[in-house]
Amino acid sequence: MTGAKVLLMMGCPEIPIQTSIALYLSHKLTKSGFDVTIAGTAAASKLLKVSDPDGYYVKKLVDLDKTIVNIIEKRTNFDLCFAFMHNDAGMTYATTMSSISQAKMYSIVFGRNAEALAETIEFDCEKIVSQDAHNPVRLKNKLDKVIEEIVK
Amino acid sequence: MSCIEQMKYTILLQRIGFKEAREYIEKNSEEVYYVSPGYKIFKDYYIIGVPPIAVGVKGSALIFPYTKPCHGSFVLSIENEESIKEINRLRETGGEKVTAPSKKGKPPESSKASLTSYGDMWKK
Numbered sequence: 001m002t003g004a005k006v007l008l009m010m011g012c013p014e015i016p017i018q019t020s021i022a023l024y025l026s027h028k029l030t031k032s033g034f035d036v037t038i039a040g041t042a043a044a045s046k047l048l049k050v051s052d053p054d055g056y057y058v059k060k061l062v063d064l065d066k067t068i069v070n071i072i073e074k075r076t077n078f079d080l081c082f083a084f085m086h087n088d089a090g091m092t093y094a095t096t097m098s099s100i101s102q103a104k105m106y107s108i109v110f111g112r113n114a115e116a117l118a119e120t121i122e123f124d125c126e127k128i129v130s131q132d133a134h135n136p137v138r139l140k141n142k143l144d145k146v147i148e149e150i151v152k
Numbered sequence: 153m154s155c156i157e158q159m160k161y162t163i164l165l166q167r168i169g170f171k172e173a174r175e176y177i178e179k180n181s182e183e184v185y186y187v188s189p190g191y192k193i194f195k196d197y198y199i200i201g202v203p204p205i206a207v208g209v210k211g212s213a214l215i216f217p218y219t220k221p222c223h224g225s226f227v228l229s230i231e232n233e234e235s236i237k238e239i240n241r242l243r244e245t246g247g248e249k250v251t252a253p254s255k256k257g258k259p260p261e262s263s264k265a266s267l268t269s270y271g272d273m274w275k276k
Binding site for chain 1: 154169170188189190192196198200201202203219220221222223224225
């Protein structure tokens with residue numbers, strides 16, 4: 001899978017662990033040889049830019065809605081997509097991505113209602129679920145196992 | 153920012169789950185058509201949603217879901233010359249429609265992908 005194009009799709013950044021996990025995942029996947037792009041809302045992108053001003057962890061940062069349009073219009077595509085979600089809108093965006101792209105989908109479901117939200121997912125994906133909102137360690141550990149499988 | 157935000161629209165429901173948006177459209181429209189995620193309406197809005205996505209017609213108004221990551225889903229209504237064009241396009245390109253939807257349950261299976269511009273990409 002080395003060189004594969006990976007999209008990290010961020011949703012609303014109101015749950016703190018999204019930003020740290022996005023930075024971690026971007027770094028870890030880039031180090032493993034993947035071509036990583038992060039797509040986010042304006043606020044989610046600003047959080048990343050302030051956290052990583054020199055672009056050490058985030059190599060490519062793009063607008064979420066424009067990325068969806070580019071995929072629909074076949075101007076870009078990805079091999080893998082990690083979709084962050086902690087609310088119904090995040091799940092709705094991820095479902096849309098699943099419908100318009102051939103990317104293998106990974107749903108990162110977090111926040112206090114993570115398990116209930118995960119049950120609403122109807123598209124084919126691997127679910128990484130953690131009910132945490134502030135402490136990213138449990139979700140990070142789950143993602144480490146997923147990445148380990150991907151790079152095998 | 154999509155063109156929707158620059159148009160004159162009416163918010164019929166706001167900050168709801170996508171399923172509620174679909175149910176509202178099904179119950180409050182004279183005609184309902186089902187489209188796939190990414191279906192383009194107006195100049196440059198590609199509908200974000202969970203299939204089957206209901207798009208409703210009431211008179212010359214187009215009723216559709218609009219989802220934003222931080223604010224949830226909305227049901228919007230737009231009634232102008234452009235909405236009439238969109239309604240005509242739905243009527244022309246659509247297969248089965250559902251009328252009097254309040255008495256219906258789930259939409260007919262065959263209508264789910266009938267209007268998509270991106271049907272080849274739809275992964276069930």
